[in-house]
Every structure is written in structure tokens, then in C-alpha cells.
Amino acid sequence: MYNVLLVDDEPFITEGLIDAVDWSAFGLEVVGSADNGKRALELLRQVPVDVLITDISMPVMDGLALIRQARERIPALKVIILSGYNEFDYLKEGMRLGIENYLLKPVNFEELRSTLGATADKLNAARPERAFGEDEIGILRDNVMKRWLTGRIGPAELAERLALLGIGAMKPYSAAAIIRFSGDEGKAYEETARVLAGEEDVVLFRDTEGDDAIAAFGMDDPELGRKLAEKKLLALAEAGEGRIRIALGGAKPTAAAGESYEQARRALQLFLIAPDRRYIDCDALPSASAISLPEGVLEWDAFARDFVAKDKPELLRRIGADFAVIRATADPMRAKGAAVELIIRMKLETDKLNRPDAAEAYRSALDLAVGAESPGELEEAVTAAATYSVDSFAGEDMSPVVKQVLRHIQEHYAEPMTLKSLGQMYHIHPNYLGQLFHKQTGETFADYINKYRIGKAKELLLESPLKVNEIARQVGYWEIGYFYKQFKKHVGIVPSEYKGLL
Known part of the structure; x- marks a missing residue:
């Protein structure tokens, strides 16, 4: 770089x-x-x-x-x-x-x-030519292949990078599989590499944005090639002894391999409601022809606009209107596949936020949708998923790095910290971090951390028998004079007067 x-x-x-x-x-x-x-x-x-x-x-x-x-x-x-x-x-x-x-x-x-x-x-x-080490080759392969599957690399650069990596020319068709590990990820990845070793038309690499592995299968004949890929992946799932879950996308023209990757991502979400399975084919996903709903009903593109706008009232209105149309059809329950697909798309978008409670929230919604016996239960499932999703995005105006810094302050406020040390920790220049922090919180970093520490000091002054100088050290101030100065600035009185308010 x-x-x-x-x-x-x-x-x-x-x-x-x-x-x-x-x-x-x-x-x-x-x-x-x-x-x-x-x-x-x-x-x-x-x-x-x-x-x-x-x-x-x-x-x-x-x-x-x-x-x-x-x-x-x-x-x-x-x-x-x-x-x-x-x-x-x-x-x-x-x-x-x-x-x-x-x-x-x-x-x-x-x-x-x-x-x-x-x-x-x-x-x-x-730049002078130099030999790449094994680790560098691995990082380069991960980066190039992920950019290929997400449409972020041009044909000329891709061909050049593949030649550098020693990867042969792409076959006419490709299919992507996502391999998710549990337990010892290092050993699981090694097992995957062992099972797929010697396969000429398979490239195994790590997801640069997560902990998954991705296998890209090249093939001349899409039908035969995909059957062979499925056979290899089933063998891998069996060898994994419960540590590996695999989702396979469809065979697509290599120029459109990203579609196969997206199918695999969506299929992977079905493990939420089928935790005992080890392999899921994208054919398990509901297809548009099977859904056969009126145009515009429960379609992701329409819902996505409301997500971008963070317009919760319009989102809920749209769900109600769509289900009013569904109830008027001869077979309302044919909407079940569309509802499951919509919930999966919501989850894929929310996954970008890395929320720890997301899996459970969407598992509940998917369970309700799959087991729904009436349009009302189906609407309840979609509404629950949509409400969780839009509420998640409504709080995402803040940059991820600023949120990490705020969380670090909350957990380590008593420790020494500066923009420089936090910049090194989160790989961002301290000057830019300071500008970003000020813009998104409305306060300078120094003012924010002083206000937070003084807030903690106020709690201790009212609740603990500690002396003022001991409290100052507990909240991160080693210079007692500076602590008094900041306390009076933020509270209006000195610590001893505040403690005397009890």
C-alpha cells in the first residue's frame, strides 16, 4: 500500500x-x-x-x-x-x-x-521488484480474491495480480462457498486446506473482513462443476466433525462471480434456523418464481430505501400495506418464502454494524417466519426484523472508530490515554482522529475525557469513603491540582465542597 x-x-x-x-x-x-x-x-x-x-x-x-x-x-x-x-x-x-x-x-x-x-x-x-514472503502472498491473495468477488477490481489488474500469485487463468464459470469455523479456527482452516489440496481449480482464501474462509471453484461446465464442488464440500463438512459450516452459491459466469458469493452469504444465514446442519446450498433459498407475489410486494429494493432514510414510520407503513395486499390474494401463505428472504437481506445489511445481539434478534424473527401459520404471524416476524434493523441503523451516524474510542474511554478512563496512543491503537492519524471525534461528539477529545472522569469522580465522592486525592487517582488524575481545576470547571465547586453536599 x-x-x-x-x-x-x-x-x-x-x-x-x-x-x-x-x-x-x-x-x-x-x-x-x-x-x-x-x-x-x-x-x-x-x-x-x-x-x-x-x-x-x-x-x-x-x-x-x-x-x-x-x-x-x-x-x-x-x-x-x-x-x-x-x-x-x-x-x-x-x-x-x-x-x-x-x-x-x-x-x-x-x-x-x-x-x-x-x-x-x-x-x-x-519500486524495485522484490520477492514476496509466504505471509505477504497470503495477504495479497486474500485481498485480491475478495475484491474480485465484491466487484472492486478491474479485469486487467485482476489478471496481473493472479499472475503474480501464480494462479492460472479463470475458468468460464465460478461458484463461491463460504466456510465458517467454530472452535480452533487455525486448525479448521488447515483441515480445509488439506481436504481441498491438489484441487487445480479451487482457490482457498480468508475473508479480509471476517473470520470465514472462502473457496472459489472454477469450472468449464456449470452443472457438472457444481456437482463436483458440492461433493468436495460435503467431504469437508464431514471431516470438520461439527466445527465447520458451509454455504455454497450457484455456478455463474466468472465475470459475475459476485452473484454466487452473494447467494452463499444469504444461504449462510439459514444456519440461524437450522443450527444442526453443516452444509446449505443456495438452492434452499426461496426463489422469485416460487414466491409469485404482486410486483413491489415484500421486495428488498423498496425496503432498502427506507433503511437508507432511517424512516421507521414509512417502513412500518410499507409492511402493513404489503400484507394488506397479501391477505387479499388467494394463497396468502405463499408469501412465507419472500418474508424469509427479506429478513435475511435485513440481517446481511445489519451485519455491517457488527452488533453482538444481531444473530439472536434475527434468529427469533426467522423462527417465527418459518413456523408462521397465518399472515398475521408472518407480518409480526417481518415487523420485528425491520424494527430491529432500522433502530440499529438509526444510531449509526457515528464513525465506527469514534464508537471504539468512546467504548475505550468508558472501559479504561482511569488509564493514561492521548489521541496519539488511541490513533496507534486504531490505526488512524491522531490529527484526523481529533477532527473526527470533535465533529461527531461536538466536544474535543480532552473536554470529553475530562467530563467523563469528573462524572466518575462525582459518583465516588458521594458513594465512597475515599479521600479526594485517592479518588483523583482512581479516575485518572495523578496531578491533584489539575483535578481540582477540571472539577471546578465542570461542576462549579471544588471536590471537598461537593462531598460536603451529603
């Missing part, structure tokens, strides 16, 4: 770029951001950077001055300018400084992606 630094005095620009671009697809990683040239130079002294993307017009130090000084420190630095000014003098000076491109705001993302691709190619060409 090559490191990227973003510099713009408008935070929504840098945050928007971070979210809108799949940086890993170009072999790039954003390691920090700054709101002026001076702060950017400070970051460049702390973090190795290969690509600088900067605005020109900024306070304290403008972008052109930043480029000149940054180049003195990193001569090979690649620079891309983003500017709201279409002025010849700026462009001319930028070209003199040797930039990759001069892009006007609002950013044309196609042009930006093209520029990033060309820049990454230049960096790759300048």
Missing part, C-alpha cells in the same frame, strides 16, 4: 474523499488529513507519505508553498492538486512543480480515479 495525505481547509472535502473513493483498489491508503499546509508539513515529518492531494487556497500556508517544502523533504512525492480556481497562474506553477494532475472542484470522481490509477502505476514502476 502507498500512503496518501489529504489537505484541504474544508473538512467535508477530505471526509468526502475518504468515503467516496475505494483507495485500496489502487493500492493506496489515506493515512491522515490536514486543514492547512503548515499542519500538513508536520504530518509529513511523522508519517511516510507517497501521494499528496492538496487544495491551493488555504490559511496559514497555501498549497503551492506546501508542495515546494514537501518536495524538499520527499523528492519522489507524487502530488495532485484540487482547486476551486481555474486560473492559469496556479496551473502553470503547479505544472512547474511537477504534479500528476490539476483537478477543479467540485471533483469529477471519474477523473480523480483515473489520476489515482496512473499515479499508482508510476509508483509501482519506480
Whole structure:
């Protein structure tokens, strides 16, 4: 990965770029951001950077001055300018400084992606060839194959990466299987690799976003190939002795292999209501032809819009309206398959939030849907799943890393901590973490942690017989004078006066 630094005095620009671009697809990683040239130079002294993307017009130090000084420190630095000014003098000076491109705001993302691709190619060409170790090959294989199944890698780059990994050309058809381990994951993965060893057209790799393994089967004949894949997977399930669960997607043209992966993901959810099974084929999923409901009824696309908008009233209204249509049909219970499919789609979306209680919530909804004997019970199951889902997403405006930091403060408030130490812990630059924390909590990191510690101190002052200096240490203050200062700032009186309120 090559490191990227973003510099713009408008935070929504840098945050928007971070979210809108799949940086890993170009072999790039954003390691920090700054709101002026001076702060950017400070970051460049702390973090190795290969690509600088900067605005020109900024306070304290403008972008052109930043480029000149940054180049003195990193001569090979690649620079891309983003500017709201279409002025010849700026462009001319930028070209003199040797930039990759001069892009006007609002950013044309196609042009930006093209520029990033060309820049990454230049960096790759300048990098000396070296042999990869076994661990590096494994990481590269995991990353490339997952990007392939999720449609985040182009054909040319895929062919190049497969050649580097020693993987032969893709067969015309492919099927994806997800293999979930329990117990000792290391041994289970080794067992999977042993059972599938020597299979020429199978690539086994780890899911880069989870603990599962994924087997990609290549095949010339989709029907015969899938039967052979199923035979191998059943043997694996048997060898796993209860430690392995497997879900297999359908055989698809290799260019559309992501569809097979999605089918396998959905099939995997059926283990919630069939915990004793070890193998589930995607054919167990309800098909559209079997459901045969009126157009628009219990369809995921319509529900997804309400999830994105976090519109709970509209979501519940839609469920009620759909079931009113279902009750008016000749065979209302034919909606059972559609309801199960809808609940599975809800769970797959909510899985992105990593909620620990999600499995149980959706298991209950699926159990109710599968065992439903009336449209009312079926509606109750869909409503329960939808309510849980939209409530989950309603609280997800906050960045995952900020939520992790808040949880860390709650659990370790008495321990020393700084933005720098938390940045190292969560792999994010401390300056950017501070900006993100302030934006999403409305408070600076220092104010938040002081307020939290003082809150704990207030509890101890009222409930424990400890002395003030002992309480200060218990909540993370080793300098008693600073504790008194913060306590008076947040409470209005000193600790001894507060304790005297009892």
C-alpha cells in the first residue's frame, strides 16, 4: 500500500474523499488529513507519505508553498492538486512543480480515479521488484480474491495480480462457498486446506473482513462443476466433525462471480434456523418464481430505501400495506418464502454494524417466519426484523472508530490515554482522529475525557469513603491540582465542597 495525505481547509472535502473513493483498489491508503499546509508539513515529518492531494487556497500556508517544502523533504512525492480556481497562474506553477494532475472542484470522481490509477502505476514502476514472503502472498491473495468477488477490481489488474500469485487463468464459470469455523479456527482452516489440496481449480482464501474462509471453484461446465464442488464440500463438512459450516452459491459466469458469493452469504444465514446442519446450498433459498407475489410486494429494493432514510414510520407503513395486499390474494401463505428472504437481506445489511445481539434478534424473527401459520404471524416476524434493523441503523451516524474510542474511554478512563496512543491503537492519524471525534461528539477529545472522569469522580465522592486525592487517582488524575481545576470547571465547586453536599 502507498500512503496518501489529504489537505484541504474544508473538512467535508477530505471526509468526502475518504468515503467516496475505494483507495485500496489502487493500492493506496489515506493515512491522515490536514486543514492547512503548515499542519500538513508536520504530518509529513511523522508519517511516510507517497501521494499528496492538496487544495491551493488555504490559511496559514497555501498549497503551492506546501508542495515546494514537501518536495524538499520527499523528492519522489507524487502530488495532485484540487482547486476551486481555474486560473492559469496556479496551473502553470503547479505544472512547474511537477504534479500528476490539476483537478477543479467540485471533483469529477471519474477523473480523480483515473489520476489515482496512473499515479499508482508510476509508483509501482519506480519500486524495485522484490520477492514476496509466504505471509505477504497470503495477504495479497486474500485481498485480491475478495475484491474480485465484491466487484472492486478491474479485469486487467485482476489478471496481473493472479499472475503474480501464480494462479492460472479463470475458468468460464465460478461458484463461491463460504466456510465458517467454530472452535480452533487455525486448525479448521488447515483441515480445509488439506481436504481441498491438489484441487487445480479451487482457490482457498480468508475473508479480509471476517473470520470465514472462502473457496472459489472454477469450472468449464456449470452443472457438472457444481456437482463436483458440492461433493468436495460435503467431504469437508464431514471431516470438520461439527466445527465447520458451509454455504455454497450457484455456478455463474466468472465475470459475475459476485452473484454466487452473494447467494452463499444469504444461504449462510439459514444456519440461524437450522443450527444442526453443516452444509446449505443456495438452492434452499426461496426463489422469485416460487414466491409469485404482486410486483413491489415484500421486495428488498423498496425496503432498502427506507433503511437508507432511517424512516421507521414509512417502513412500518410499507409492511402493513404489503400484507394488506397479501391477505387479499388467494394463497396468502405463499408469501412465507419472500418474508424469509427479506429478513435475511435485513440481517446481511445489519451485519455491517457488527452488533453482538444481531444473530439472536434475527434468529427469533426467522423462527417465527418459518413456523408462521397465518399472515398475521408472518407480518409480526417481518415487523420485528425491520424494527430491529432500522433502530440499529438509526444510531449509526457515528464513525465506527469514534464508537471504539468512546467504548475505550468508558472501559479504561482511569488509564493514561492521548489521541496519539488511541490513533496507534486504531490505526488512524491522531490529527484526523481529533477532527473526527470533535465533529461527531461536538466536544474535543480532552473536554470529553475530562467530563467523563469528573462524572466518575462525582459518583465516588458521594458513594465512597475515599479521600479526594485517592479518588483523583482512581479516575485518572495523578496531578491533584489539575483535578481540582477540571472539577471546578465542570461542576462549579471544588471536590471537598461537593462531598460536603451529603
